[in-house]
Amino acid sequence: MSTGTAELEERRARLEAARDALTGLDEVLAGACGNDLGALMELLDEVAARASAGRVVVALEAVRRGEAAGSATHAWIRQHAPSLRQSGAAALARLVVDVAAGDTPTHRRDPDPDTPLGVVWAAVRTGEIEAHTGCAVLRETTRLAPLLQPAALPTATTGLVALAAEHGPAVMRRLRPRLLAEHGRDGTLEDLHTHLAAAARLSTPRIESGDLTEYQLWMTPEQAATLEAAIGPLSAPAPNEQTGEPDLRPAGQRRVEALTTVCATATTLHTGTHDTDRGPDTTLHLTIPLTDLTSGTTRDPGELLADLTDQAVPSATAPLPSSSTARRAGTVLATTADGTLLPPETVRRLGCDAGLLVHLLGARGEPLTLTRILRLYTRGQRRHLLLR
Structure with missing residues (x-):
């Protein structure tokens, strides 16, 4: 018998012994103590x-x-x-x-x-x-x-x-x-988000007489991050200020009520019945390296940064070209959508709208600036633009 055959037969015998050892194991478990079971x-x-x-x-x-x-x-x-x-x-x-x-x-x-x-x-x-x-x-x-x-x-x-x-x-x-x-x-993440946009949808309501109305919702990462930024603060537990009693509403109820509040606010904005200029409806926090924010553009990084912050930025702050291992994405912060990645093109587009706080990082990850939350256009001015 060759050495290989003998070794195989020995292993087969050990496997049969292991099989026999496992048979009826439950009958002897009562003798286990301490950490034996683990x-x-x-x-x-x-x-x-x-x-x-x-x-x-x-x-x-x-x-x-x-x-x-x-x-x-x-x-x-x-x-x-x-x-x-x-x-x-x-x-x-x-x-x-x-x-x-x-x-x-x-x-x-x-x-x-x-x-x-x-x-x-x-x-x-x-x-x-x-x-x-x-x-x-x-x-x-x-x-x-x-x-x-x-x-x-x-x-x-x-x-x-x-x-x-x-x-x-x-x-x-x-x-x-x-x-x-x-x-x-290059451009893969942006292309993915573009293709996802075609698949995002909100179903028509399924209404049961005297019962709850059911919707089904599929959103892109950008849309989901925006939604969470809007309803996140409103859906936090709200204890009774007078009695101190805790908020016993389940999370799902708080979220749907927050979404209803956001929709009601948007309705009053369009109808002109909401007169308080509170600034943007939502605030979305993002961190993104300046190298990633400026990738795919031909503009000087300092100019783009100045557009977002209204601060003059010396050309010396322009970073080195991003490497192939650069993250090339912005990360959502401070909402239940934490960690969601958004392409630089999306971040640049969001940077033109209200309610965005961009935490810009330098080539070595150092903080460069924090953009302001109030943009040049007030809510009243935006309402007026809707009428044109």
Whole structure:
């Protein structure tokens, strides 16, 4: 018996012993004390992760030997790994077939570690992520590949793997705006927001007689940030000033009442029944480096900064050209939309309207200036413009 065969038989015996040890485990758990249960759970989790990785390499070996191939791989896995019939068999089959596709008639070749498949395969074969999670990461990298700079794709894939391993594949889409802002091709984030605008919509009301009216709302990041800036302060809990009793309204009720207040204010503005000049209806805080704010423009950074602040800025404050790793986006602050990324073009457009506070940062992240909240046009003047 060869050395390799003997080692395989020894490992098979250990696996059978582990299987026997897990059988009837619930019957002896009463003897656990202290932190035994936590330590036992950690051990079981590690064993399960290693077993998952073991199934992957065994399935790949079956494909490479021809015991399973192409569409038959799924059936082979379902036959020999019945627990995966519930879910996971298709993802495992897809992954091992993709990995085996890189083989040549004379050599077995693992995927290039600098490709998305190579990054995902390294994580799956070690048990860091499950095969179905790896397939989800590959689907996301396929969507991102045309949008990112080619050199950034392995880095982005590594970040997605780490995020999926920590929080599951469902949260990967949250990282997409950050990846596009930091590693996307020029104008990618702006293009994404433009395409999202066509998909944003507010449904017509679904009215039930004597019951609540239902709406469905889909918004772009810019629209959502503006909405949260408007209703956020109004939806905060408001204790009774006289009695000190807490505000017992649930968050959903406070938010819809805040939205109603904003809509009522807008209605009085258009009808001319609201005479108090309170300035802008909403205030949106953004931080953005000056290099990012001026990217895509031909104007001197000092001139653009002066337009936003009404302050003369020496040309010496003009930053160095932004690098490919620049964030190239503004970050929303001080609302429930914190962290939302907006493209520089959107920030520049918002900078022409009322109620925007831009915290400009220099090339090294140092604060340069804080724009004012009151713009040149008062509410009364804006009302007059509406009549023209």
